[in-house]
Amino acid sequence: MSINEQDIYDVTIIGGGPAGMYSAFYSGMREMRTKIIEIKHELGGFMRTYPEKLIWDVGGVEPVRCEEIINALITQAKTFDPTIVYGQEIVGMEQREDKIFELIAKTGERHFSRTVILAAGRGITKIQxxxxxxxxxxxxxxxxxxxxxxxxxxxxxxxxxxxxxxxxxxxxxxxxxxxxxxxxxxxxxxxxxxxxxxxxxxxxxxxxxxxxxxxxxxxxxxxxxxxxxxxxxxxxxxxxxxxxxxxGFERSFYGPIMEWGFECEEYGISVSPKMHTSIPGIFGAGDFITHPSKVRLIAGAFNDAILAVNSAKLYLDPTGVDMAGVSSHNDRFAEKNEKIIQRYMSN
Ligand SMILES: Cc1cc2nc3c(=O)[nH]c(=O)nc-3n(C[C@H](O)[C@H](O)[C@H](O)COP(=O)(O)OP(=O)(O)OC[C@H]3O[C@@H](n4cnc5c(N)ncnc54)[C@H](O)[C@@H]3O)c2cc1C
The missing domain is CATH 3.50.50.60 (FAD/NAD(P)-binding domain)
Known part of the structure; x- marks a missing residue:
């Protein structure tokens, strides 16, 4: 089947929790065309189950209701205008001869991508x-x-x-x-x-x-x-x-993605220290994966996300740099910074 170049993304992220949202932001920093696919009709992931709770342990964020962190993460995830697909559960994956991944939703829809980041958390959460x-x-x-x-x-x-x-x-x-x-x-x-x-x-x-x-x-x-x-x-x-x-919640722990042939451990898909799964071109972040220093917290998901995006970038361009320039000195923000500085000055 021939596919339109426009339909092929550099990276497709499965799951719109903190790991998926932060991956979307960071892949924008790395100038990758990005798509997030989330089964629910909103981003936020497991954090949506405790929106009123006060969160203390996200670095640099004073204690706030979880919902405020979700909203901040959504705003940040949208910084570089990723495509966001809601209401689709990814169940299947095929890799074409040209190495493009085809991600297959339960609805039958197919999504095309050069790399994939699995950020599906502990599966799909349903309230009992x-x-x-x-x-x-x-x-x-x-x-x-x-x-x-x-x-x-x-x-x-x-x-x-x-x-x-x-x-x-x-x-x-x-x-x-x-x-x-x-x-x-x-x-x-x-x-x-x-x-x-x-x-x-x-x-x-x-x-x-x-x-x-x-x-x-x-x-x-x-x-x-x-x-x-x-x-x-x-x-x-x-x-x-x-x-x-x-x-409580019913959770479909990991679901059909586990049948794609990954190496797994008891608590998720095994990844390398740089978030490579056992399938080249597919990376992981957040609670879906496991590695010896895995931290199952929002902050741990952010760290995984940076590593997964950088590995995806290097997979696409092995001669490229292995991480984005720090945001304080990154030209990717030049135009956006001007607007923010103008806002500071007018206040
Ligand atoms: C009770 C409780 C309290 C917690 N409190 C804190 C806290 O105070 N501070 C802290 O840092 N951490 C806390 N955590 C941990 C934190 O919530 C998780 O570490 C974090 O949510 C993991 O993020 P994630 O993006 O990996 O996964 P999730 O947040 O689980 O997001 C995964 C997303 O993927 C979607 N998805 C799954 N499968 C598919 C599929 N096949 N197709 C499409 N979409 C899919 C899901 O719908 C979900 O939106 C708490 C956890 C629990 C259980």
Whole structure:
């Protein structure tokens, strides 16, 4: 099949989490035509599961809500206008005789690239939803799987379903502003840190071992719930204003990409210290890969990304330099810097 030169990218990044986003920025610095493919309809990756959490351990960033770091990463990833494809899961890969990779999405669409960076994290994360028929109709109103704005719960009767760290931490965070917080958990014991559980019990009512079995409402909002005792089967109903469900995540660990023939270890695809996988032309970054000094943090993903992009660049041009010039002295930013300096001067 002949392909249009315009359709071939220098690098295609699979996954739009911190590793993928930072790879997109850095490959722009290396003047590579870049595409990111993300199965979800937004960038952010696993960080989207803890948007309200305060993040302290990203170098040079003062403690901020995770969502702010996601937004900053998205802005940075778009600096050099990469092509971003949303809603496609990459499942297959073929390499043509001319060495161009064809990445095949579940939808059948094909993406052409000279190099590939695997930044698929720990796979595709799906929130474990409440297993009650019709529950989804309340997701736009008062049934929540993530909390993005705490103030929504002010003066409300809030039911939290779950017994892990997130459920317990949300109970503690919301209790001071809510009218009442009731934590419903299917086991006697909570899985969260002991100190957090003790703190939660001081500010919230815990109902164990119970599960939420029915939601009663007017099809727009939930007004009451039925909860059932796990062993006795006895059930009771009460009124609620808001429900938060923290039942964890299902993760499709690594998925079909693992069948492409890479060397793997227990915690991911093995890469060299410069992020080469066992298939020449395919590199890796972030939680998807493993190497002896792997750090499974946002900062670790950034370091992997720089190395992966530089290796991809050298694969395309073995005589080239092995890293981009530092940003403070890099002509790639000259025009952009002028605009930023003008903004500084006018303030
Ligand atoms: C509870 C928890 C709290 C954490 N807190 C912190 C913290 O405070 N500080 C910190 O530095 N780190 C923290 N981390 C770790 C951090 O979230 C990860 O290290 C980071 O998200 C890894 O980034 P990534 O880009 O490699 O993968 P991910 O963030 O997992 O992104 C991978 C992306 O690839 C997409 N994808 C997967 N497969 C495909 C496919 N086949 N096709 C297309 N798209 C695909 C996924 O949808 C996802 O968007 C935490 C982790 C956990 C579990």
């Amino acid at each position: 939803k409440l297993n009650i028929e019709g529950a989804d109709r309340y997701e736009l109103t008062n049934l929540h799987y993530t909390v993005t704005d705490k103030s929504k719960f002010a003066n409300k009767r809030v039911l939290i379903s779950g017994g892990g760290d997130s459920a317990v931490e949300w109970a503690i965070a919301i209790a001071p502003i809510a009218k009442e917080v009731i934590v419903v958990h299917r086991r006697e014991d909570f899985k969260a840190f002991e100190s957090s559980v003790s703190q939660m019990k001081q500010v919230a009512t815990s109902l164990v071992p119970y599960v939420v079995t029915s939601l009663h409402g007017n099809n727009t909002k939930i007004e009451r719930v039925t909860v059932q005792h796990v062993t006795s089967g006895e059930s009771t109903q009460f009124e609620v204003d808001e429900i938060i469900v923290n039942h």
